[in-house]
Every structure is written in C-alpha cells, then in structure tokens.
Amino acid sequence: GTDDYPTKPIEEPVLKQVLVHWNPNTCTESIGKVAPSYVDEPASEVxxxxxxxxxxxxxxxxxxxxxxxxxxxxxxxxxxxxxxxxxxxxxxxxxxxxxxxxxxxxxxxxxxxxxxxxxxxxxxxxxxxxxxxxxxxxxxxxxxxxxxxxxxxxxxxxxxxxxxxxxxxx
Incomplete structure (x- = not known):
C-alpha cells in the first residue's frame, strides 16, 4: 500500500516524483522533493x-x-x-x-x-x-x-x- 498521493490539479513533475518514490527499482538518493506550483500560495480555509x-x-x-x-x-x-x-x-x-x-x-x-x-x-x-x-x-x-x-x-x-x-x- 501507499499513503502518498498527488492532489488536484495534478502536475507532471509531482506525479513523476510520486511514481519514482514508490518504484522499488529506483535509487533513493536520486529522488528530490518537488513542490507543486501552488505551494507558495497561502493556504486558506475559505x-x-x-x-x-x-x-x-x-x-x-x-x-x-x-x-x-x-x-x-x-x-x-x-x-x-x-x-x-x-x-x-x-x-x-x-x-x-x-x-x-x-x-x-x-x-x-x-x-x-x-x-x-x-x-x-x-x-x-x-x-x-x-x-x-x-x-x-x-x-x-x-x-x-x-x-x-x-x-x-x-x-x-x-x-x-x-x-x-x-x-x-x-
């Protein structure tokens, strides 16, 4: 199982990161964190x-x-x-x-x-x-x-x- 998921709207670099992260054949040192483009926006409940x-x-x-x-x-x-x-x-x-x-x-x-x-x-x-x-x-x-x-x-x-x-x- 996995507890990782991309949120909507799905961005290609973030999706690639999730797939690479959960692929058992990937070297973990090569995985860099990618933040979605909307992360810089302040979160708001409303x-x-x-x-x-x-x-x-x-x-x-x-x-x-x-x-x-x-x-x-x-x-x-x-x-x-x-x-x-x-x-x-x-x-x-x-x-x-x-x-x-x-x-x-x-x-x-x-x-x-x-x-x-x-x-x-x-x-x-x-x-x-x-x-x-x-x-x-x-x-x-x-x-x-x-x-x-x-x-x-x-x-x-x-x-x-x-x-x-x-x-x-x-």
Missing amino acids: PATAENTQPDVIIDWQAALKQSANKEDLAKDMLRMLIDFIPEVEEVVDHALEQDDYSREELIHVIHKLHGSSSYCGVPRLKSLCATLEHALRSGASIEEIEPEMFELQDEMIKVTTTAKLYLEQ
Whole structure:
C-alpha cells in the first residue's frame, strides 16, 4: 500500500516524483522533493472570492499554458471542453434559480465539475466563483442565499465563452 498521493490539479513533475518514490527499482538518493506550483500560495480555509481575484482577467492564457505543460493545443482543447460544458451548467443554474425545490446536491455536483474544469483552463474569476459557490452550498447555504453569486456565475460564463473565441480561433 501507499499513503502518498498527488492532489488536484495534478502536475507532471509531482506525479513523476510520486511514481519514482514508490518504484522499488529506483535509487533513493536520486529522488528530490518537488513542490507543486501552488505551494507558495497561502493556504486558506475559505476559498478566494471573486472580488479578490484580478477583476479584468477573464482568461489567463499563461496560467492555461502552465496547466497544460506549455502545450498550446492541449490548452485549447481544455478550454474548448470547458466552453462545451458551460451550456449544461447554464441550464442547471437557470433551473436552480427558477425552481424552489431544485436539488442542492445536483447543483453542488455541477458546480464542483465546473470548478474542476476551470482549474485547468486559466479562468481565475470563474474558478473563484465556483469555489465560493461550492463552499457555500456544502456549508448548508440555500440556493436563495447564494442567488447573487449565481447571477455573477451566469455573467462570468458569458464572458468566458465570448473571450474564449479569441483564443480558440487562432
């Protein structure tokens, strides 16, 4: 067994380190510790809010490239998959806002999936909004209580979809 694991988002150097560490045929002197790129960020129990991210950055292409190991085609594919998923999220958010008895669990599931997707695409405000919403919902907030953030999420998804065209058409 092992008690070692890489956390999401998985970074290639960290994954290699874990694999080398647990391979019995590896010389232990050659293993160096690699910290994930996000280790320098201060840890916080409460996720970053949309207000404390850069307000003018819709897509941080350098962050997207970093997540894709500087492979532009992969970064574009990841962004395209995010854009393809957004209509499904919009539909769920619309239903959640319109129906008083909409399933919080379904909303949490979709927001969690969008949060994960946005982690790989260099969309800091969208990622932050998802983190805020997911945290609030998992903490017991009602859909009515997070309505303003849901409207922000709708606006941000439109901005990301519109801005993504500039990167995907290149």
